[in-house]
Amino acid sequence: MNYTIIGAGAIGGVVGVALHEAGHSVTLVEANPDHRAAIARDGLQISGFRESTTRLKVIAPDDLLPGQERVLLAVKAPHTNAAIDLLKGKLAEDGFIVSLQNGLNEYALAEAFGAHRVIGAYLTFGGFIEAPGKIRYAGEGSFRVGEVDGTISPRVEELAAHLRSLQACEVTDNIFGYLWAKMVVGAVYYGTAVLDRDVLDIYADPDAIRLLSSAAREGAEIARLNDVRLVDVDGFSPDAFADDDPARIAASWDAQRAYWGGHTGGVGRTGVWRDLAVHHRKTECSEHVGAITRRRGNHPTPTLDRIAQCVAEIEAGTRTVGWENLAFLTKTAN
Ligand SMILES: NC(=O)C1=CN([C@@H]2O[C@H](COP(=O)(O)OP(=O)(O)OC[C@H]3O[C@@H](n4cnc5c(N)ncnc54)[C@H](OP(=O)(O)O)[C@@H]3O)[C@@H](O)[C@H]2O)C=CC1
Numbered sequence: 001m002n003y004t005i006i007g008a009g010a011i012g013g014v015v016g017v018a019l020h021e022a023g024h025s026v027t028l029v030e031a032n033p034d035h036r037a038a039i040a041r042d043g044l045q046i047s048g049f050r051e052s053t054t055r056l057k058v059i060a061p062d063d064l065l066p067g068q069e070r071v072l073l074a075v076k077a078p079h080t081n082a083a084i085d086l087l088k089g090k091l092a093e094d095g096f097i098v099s100l101q102n103g104l105n106e107y108a109l110a111e112a113f114g115a116h117r118v119i120g121a122y123l124t125f126g127g128f129i130e131a132p133g134k135i136r137y138a139g140e141g142s143f144r145v146g147e148v149d150g151t152i153s154p155r156v157e158e159l160a161a162h163l164r165s166l167q168a169c170e171v172t173d174n175i176f177g178y179l180w181a182k183m184v185v186g187a188v189y190y191g192t193a194v195l196d197r198d199v200l201d202i203y204a205d206p207d208a209i210r211l212l213s214s215a216a217r218e219g220a221e222i223a224r225l226n227d228v229r230l231v232d233v234d235g236f237s238p239d240a241f242a243d244d245d246p247a248r249i250a251a252s253w254d255a256q257r258a259y260w261g262g263h264t265g266g267v268g269r270t271g272v273w274r275d276l277a278v279h280h281r282k283t284e285c286s287e288h289v290g291a292i293t294r295r296r297g298n299h300p301t302p303t304l305d306r307i308a309q310c311v312a313e314i315e316a317g318t319r320t321v322g323w324e325n326l327a328f329l330t331k332t333a334n
């Protein structure tokens with residue numbers, strides 16, 4: 001099968017290599033000229049959980065041709081609109097686009113291409129671009145794909161089968177339940193990212209856990225307000241926080257500790273931390289945490305608001321990452 005992957009970063013890169021190794025024809029569409037040139041020259045190198053160097057076809061966005069059949073979108077949220085513009089008039093009538101992103105990008109894709117041409121995905125494997133042409137793969141996680149209307153279609157079953165070339169991947173009839181649950185975990189990750197310590201060290205601090213539990217509770221409450229059927233993310237249960245169930249909350253933190261303890265790629269911090277502290281670039285916070293808070297109605301979300309404010313100030317250069325941000329964030333946590 002032909003797969004076109006828009007964004008050859010951490011997610012697009014590891015998925016692209018796996019599909020190529022399984023015998024599919026893979027074209028990477030990559031906007032970053034240095035990353036694209038390095039892939040074209042030396043192949044795409046993956047290190048960490050798996051090690052490989054793979055020669056893959058890589059093109060610039062301007063060179064994308066019409067008639068695209070199966071498109072996997074793996075750009076960060078701020079670049080979704082550019083990717084939509086790129087693909088307009090180029091997605092085949094019977095083709096489809098799969099968002100391999102966090103957040104609720106499926107809505108924008110459905111508006112641009114019709115919901116019948118959009119498939120959602122939820123994933124908790126990950127990594128980051130280490131240098132042009134080089135991706136560090138942190139290891140496996142959960143992987144689900146689902147039609148936006150919840151139908152179990154032959155095409156989504158086939159897609160999941162192809163994606164199993166990377167790791168276990170199942171079809172779900174509740175993709176929005178997974179995407180919202182991941183956004184709740186994402187809100188927790190944004191909270192950790194501003195504190196400038198390894199995630200496991202942060203999870204060992206009772207004040208930090210109280211703050212992050214408050215973020216999870218607010219996120220889960222807004223999901224419920226929007227009639228979302230939440231699911232567990234690698235053993236982390238957003239519902240436990242909305243239910244204020246101490247045993248399930250404790251089990252959720254144990255699951256997060258196990259998840260971060262199991263990262264074999266030497267990655268102890270989130271991609272968000274890396275964006276803020278290393279690259280000094282904008283994160284996806286306004287699209288991820290914002291996707292929750294924009295749907296809160298009259299329900300207060302003081303902790304999520306503080307996290308979003310803290311991230312925005314770091315992005316603007318008026319605040320730096322550091323443990324002292326915990327005091328600012330805990331002002332409103334309960
Ligand atoms: N990395 C992770 O661990 C996880 C990521 N996700 C989600 O996956 C999605 C992808 O993230 P990730 O793989 O980390 O992102 P990366 O930044 O690693 O890769 C995205 C790549 O796409 C390029 N790009 C930007 N705009 C375009 C465009 N219009 N056309 C083609 N290429 C473009 C970027 O270039 P440039 O850098 O120059 O902008 C970059 O090289 C995000 O929504 C993220 O939230 C989900 C779970 C885990």
Ligand SMILES: CC(C)(CO)C(=O)C(=O)O
Pocket residue numbers: 102126182185186189190270271272273284
């Ligand atoms: C915070 C989030 C959701 C965004 O990429 C993430 O998955 C990560 O950084 O590990």
